[in-house]
Amino acid sequence: MITLISSLMVFLLVVMIHEFGHFSMAKLSGIQVNEFSIGMGPKILQKETDETKYSLRALPIGGYVAMEGEEEHSENPRSFNNASILKRMAVVLAGASMNFILGFLAFTLIFSIIGYPSNFVNEVIAGSPAEIAGIRSGDIILETSNQKVKDLHDLNQIIQNAKNNSIELKIKRDDEIINLKLTPEFSKENNRYLIGINTELKHSIFKSIQYGFTRTIDMIKVILQSLKMMFSGSFKMEYLSGPVGVVQVIGQESSKGFLNFLQILGLISINLGVFNLLPIPALDGGKFFFLLIEAIIGRPIDERIEQRITLIGISLLISLMIYVTIFNDIGRLFK
Structure with missing residues (x-):
């Protein structure tokens, strides 16, 4: 019924x-x-x-x-x-x-x-490129290969463009700026390249509109x-x-x-x-x-x-x- x-x-x-x-x-x-x-x-x-x-x-x-x-x-x-x-x-x-x-x-x-995925790292998947590179929960991803990252959408676009080529990350950890390098891995299950992180969800009506349009x-x-x-x-x-x-x-x-x-x-x-x-x-x-x-x-x-x-x-x-x-x-x- x-x-x-x-x-x-x-x-x-x-x-x-x-x-x-x-x-x-x-x-x-x-x-x-x-x-x-x-x-x-x-x-x-x-x-x-x-x-x-x-x-x-x-x-x-x-x-x-x-x-x-x-x-x-x-x-x-x-x-x-x-x-x-x-x-x-x-x-x-x-x-x-x-x-x-x-x-x-x-x-x-x-x-x-539900909110939108930000650039604030909430979880790092065990054995993923992100963990191997040294990314930790609580890190904030500022830039990827000299491109500013405002949220996970920006990061994913850069990852998909890079494919299996290495990318450089600029990360803020507490008051410290750290530079890391990693290579995305292709996931058959998700049919895209991933680095193995989940980010914190944030709420913004303007971002919701942007994500809805995308x-x-x-x-x-x-x-x-x-x-x-x-x-x-x-x-x-x-x-x-x-x-x-x-x-x-x-x-x-x-x-x-x-x-x-x-x-x-x-x-x-x-x-x-x-x-x-x-x-x-x-x-x-x-x-x-x-x-x-x-x-x-x-x-x-x-x-x-x-x-x-x-x-x-x-x-x-x-x-x-x-x-x-x-x-x-x-x-x-x-x-």
Whole structure:
């Protein structure tokens, strides 16, 4: 039950913020919005204003913003098809942008709660390059190879750039400045170079924002790398998850506490943002691609051609979802 509730909360938050992006940008652009719906299928609640219907529907598997003139031609001067190309592009991209913002806020809140790793050494791992070089608990790392170190993020960047080449450390120990040299070691478990220290966690809203932004960018890069591997054939289809698998993961992570809930919320939101920007018909990226072609050739693509291509895109996406659900999600349940 907790798994289901957690999954519904994540899906609703991610979908709601995505659709709110389209909705708010359409309103700001002066485009008429006929309906703003969270969920699909039968209506549970609906409130109607002079222009827009606000709906909550039974199936929490999506949502939509129905704009005048989006699916078919309209003579209404405030219709989507009569808006400028830049306004239409902004509306299409606003959904994914809001997903990135939600992910950023989730990660920023995590760092605000747990703190960020500083340059104050809290623990030295036994047998690590740091211990061999003579680093001790309580040391403050000031510089690495003549580059100032303000926190562990700065140190890690220098370590990853150095790889297995030696680096010089300037350390403050009590009132003494000490110079040490060590060589990072590659950790297969962490898939990066390490020197073997843990640092004290500190709290700062500005640092939390910085770390939240960095984590968001890192997640986008990881997702894009996975997509690149998928199209190159080096990414195995068995690693993909459909709705059943996603619900299972959300439930497992959410049961571990609020921080894990925020973590999975950020990951799901950023995944949705990146996926929606792929140039696949029926997705926001596909719509943006059509608008880009229109901007280049100076006229819209034939409506019938666009509808046929979009239908093919929808069919392929549904087929992929069914395949992943049957052969991956359900298959894992019986292992």
